[in-house]
Amino acid sequence: MKELIVLTFAVPLLMAFLLPTISRVSFTLSKLIAPLVLLALAIMVVCIWNFHTETFVLHIGNFIGPQGIVFYVDRLALLFAFAIFAMTLLMWPWYFEKDESSDTRTRKLSLTLLLVAASAGMSLSGDIFNLYVFYELLAVASYGLIAAGNKKPAGNSYAAAFRYLMISALGSVFALLGIALIYFQTGTLNLAHLSEMKELLNNPAGLIAFVFILLGFGVKAELFPVNSWVPEAYMASSKRVAGLLAGLVSKLAVLVIIKALVLIYPQDEARQLLLFLGIAGVIVGEFSAMKAQDMTRMLSWSSIAQLGLVFIAFSIPGKAGMLAGLAVALHHLISKPAMFLIAERWGGSLQNLKGRAQSSPIMAALLILFALSMVGIPPLPGFWVKFLLLSGLSAQQAWLAIAVVLIMTVVETNYLYRVISSLYSRDEQQSVTSRHRTADTFSALILAGVLIFVSVQVQTVGQALDEIAQDAVDVKSYIDLSLGGGS
Amino acid sequence: MIEWLLFVIVMIMLAGALMAMLMENLLAATVAASIVSLGLTVIFVFLRAPDVAMTEAAVGAGLSSLILALGLKRLGLWKLDVPSTAVKADAQEDGKS
C-alpha cells in the first residue's frame, strides 16, 4: 500500500505524456480524465494517511543507502500531497475559450498535470538534487501557465512570463551552484546523509552554499530580493493560475528551504538571514500593497508580505517555529487563492469597486471573511496563526520582529478596510462588466467553509498540526529512517 | 604542460563569453557564445567526463546554437554586419506595421 505514494507523481506525468495522444482520439475524454486522475490520487493519499500513521521511507529503485534517491513520507509530506491535489482540483485553471484549438487546450491540461506531478515530487523527495529537478519542472510548467495568459495570451503575458523565466533561471543557476558547493564538501546529496555530516558545512563555504540555495529556491517562494516577478506575473495570468502559484507553488519552495534549514543548517546565522529577509519582505510587501491601485496588484504584494511572515515564523528554532510557520503557511494556502478568485470577479481598479457589494453580496461577504482572518480577528484561524507567531517570537525575545509584525498588521488592516468600505459605499457606479462564474463562487465558498471549519475545530486542528510539527523537527528519526536498511 | 593548454582554453572561453556580451552584432555574439560550449567540451574531456563532453558537444554546442540561430532568423536579427541599433529600429518598424 505505502509504495503507492510514488503514483502521486508518476501517474500525473504518465497522463501528461499521453494527453496529446488521447485528445487526438477524443478531446472530451482527455478533459475528463485529468481531473478524475487527480481526484483518485487525492483519495489515495487520504487512504495512505489513514492506514500508515507512522513515517516511512521509500528507496527508489531499491537502492538502499545514500547513493539512491529516498522519498521520506511523513505527515507533513502527506499533508502537502493532499493539499496539492485538493487545491488543484478546486482551482482547476482552465475554462476554455470558444476559439481555442484543441491542441492549445490539451497543452494547458498537460502543463497543469506536470505542475501537479512536480509539486508532489517536491513534497516527498529527500534528495537535494532531485528536489532541484522537480523544482525546475515546476518552474517550466508555471512559465507555460503564465504565458497562457488571462483569457487570451497577449503581449503582457509573454513579457511577464519571460521576465519571470529570467529571474527564475538565474535562481536555478544559483541553486545549482549551491548544490555543487555542498557536494564539493560532503560528497553526498541525500538530505539525511547531509544532516549527519552537517558539521562539515558549518563554515563560510557551507553558509555561502546556503545563501545560494536560498536565492535559488527563494524565487518561487517570493523571498524578498528575488520577488520582482510576482506582481506582473499574477497580473498577466489567469487568476486561478495566480491563486495556484501564490497559494500552492510558493509553499512547496518554502518546504525545500525549511528542509534544508532544519536538517542541514541549524546554525543561528542561517536563521538570522531568513529572519532578516522575511522582515524585509513583510515591510516591502505591505507598503507596496497599500500603494497599489488595483486589486490583483494589491493581492500580489500582500502575498509577498504573507510569505515574509512565513519566513519570520520558520526562523524561530525548534518545534515552536515549525508549528507557527506551518500555521501561517497553511492559512495563506487557504485564504490567498480564495482572494484571487474574488479578485477575478472584481478585477481591476480599486476605484471602480464602489458599491459593488449590492450586485454580488456573497462574494463581498466572503471577501470580508478572508480579510478579517488575514488581519487576525479572534474567532477566525488568522488570529491563532498570529498568536502562535507572536508567542514564538517573544519566546526568542525577537522584539524587532514582533514590532514589525504588529505595525504591518495595522498597515494591512488599513488597505483591506479601504477595499471593503468602498465595496459597501453608497454611490452607485454600475458601468463595469462583471465576470461572473458560478465555479469561482463555488470554489471560494468551499475555501471559506474550510476556514470556518478550522475556526470551529481549532482545538483538534491545532493538535494535529502540533503532531505534524513534532514529526517534522525530528531530525534523528529522519536520519535513522532514511539511512537505515530496508523500509 | 597540460596546465598551459587548459589555461589557454579557459582564456579562449572567457574571451568568447565577453565577446558574446559585448559584440554589437547578435549573430557574432551567438557564435562567440558557442565558442564557450566548444571550450567546455574540451575541458570535460580533460576532466575524464566523456559522457558530459558528448552531451555538451551535442546539446550545448550543436543543438543550442541551432535553436539560437533559428530564433535569430525568426527575430529578423540574422544580419551579418549591421550594428544592433539599426536592427532595433528595424524591429520597431516591423512591429508597427
Added chain:
Amino acid sequence: MHQFSSFLFLGGFLFFLSVLTGILPLGDPPMIIGQAIQNHGVSETGAANLVTAVVLGYRGIDTLGELSILFAAATAGGLVLATGKKKTQASADEDAGFIVKTAAELLFPLLVVAGLYIVIHGHLTPGGGFQGGVILAAAFFLPLLAKPSTTMNHNTMSLVEGFSGAAFIGIGLIGLFNHGAFLQPLLSKGVVGELFSAGTLPLLYLAVGLKVGAELAGLLANLNEEDDENV
C-alpha cells in the same frame, strides 16, 4: 542605481567564490557516494558505464524529471507559438541548394543509425539517450532545412513522444508492482560489457532517446515555422 547595485552584487559574488578556492578540496573530493557507487555500481546495475548506472539506476527519477522538463518546455513552447490560425504554407522560402538537399538525403540514414547506435550502447560506452536523441532530432530536422515546404508530421511525433515517455514510466511501474520499488532494475544483469546486459537500462535509454529525439525535433520544427503575424 540599478547598475550600481548590480556591480555591487557581482563584486560580492566574485569575492565569495574567490574565498572558496582556499576552502574547497579542489581535485580531491570526499567522494562518499561516488565511492559506494564505484564499489557496488556494477554488481547492482550491470552497466559498464557508471554514469549510465547513476543516470538510469541510482538517479532514475532525475532522468524522468528531466524528460518531463523537456516535455514541459516543448509543450509550453508550442502553447506560446500557437497562433490559432492554421499555418500559412511556407512557400516564400525557395528550396535550399542542390548540395544541401543531396547532403540531407545522404545524411538522414547515417544520422539515424548513428543516433540509435549511441542510444543503444549507452550502458557500455560514453553517450546514451540524450546524446543519441539529439542526433536523431537533427536527422529528422534536416529534411526541413533542405526543403522548407515539407512539414513534419506532428501526429506521429507526439505519438512517439507520448509512448516512449509512457514506456519509461511503465518500466518503473512494473518494478513497483512486481518488486515493490519504483524504477527497480529488472531482468538479468547479464555479462558486463556485452550489448544485452544491464537489465532494463538499455530499454530505458531507448525510451529516453526516442522521447528526446521526437521532442527536440518537434521543438525545432516549431521554431522553424514561419511567422504568420508579420505577413
Added chain:
Amino acid sequence: MFDIASILFAGATGLLVIGIGGMVLSEHLYRMLLALAIAEAGANLMLVLAGFKWSASAPIITVSVESIPAMVDPVPQAMVLTAIVIGVGVQALALTMIIRIRNAYGTLNMREVKLKMEQEFADMADLPIETRSVPARNDQS
C-alpha cells in the same frame, strides 16, 4: 598554485560572473538569453569539478570488473548531464517567448518591454491615466 583544478575553478567563476553580470546588466532580451547560457555553462563546469580527482580514470569499466582503477566521481557527471538538457529546454522556451514579445511590442529592449507591459496592465485594470506608475511615453530610441 598553478594546478589544473584552480585554473578551471577560476574559469568557472569567470563564466559565472560574466553570465550573471550579463543577465542583470543587459537590456536586450536576446543577449540576456546568451548570458543565461554562459552562466549555466559556468555552473556546469563547477559541478563537474566537484567530482574531479587527480590521477583517476573516466568512470567507465573497460578492462575487467575485478580490477577497478580509481575513477572520478560519476554522480556529478550525471547531474551535469541533467542540468545541460534542462538548460537547453529552458533556452528554447525563452526564445519562443522572445519571438512573441517582439511580435506584440515590436521591441527587444527590456526597459521598453516593461513600460509597454505596465501600460497594458493599467489599461486592463482601467486605471485613470494620471495614477499610472509609468509615464506614458513615446518610444524613440
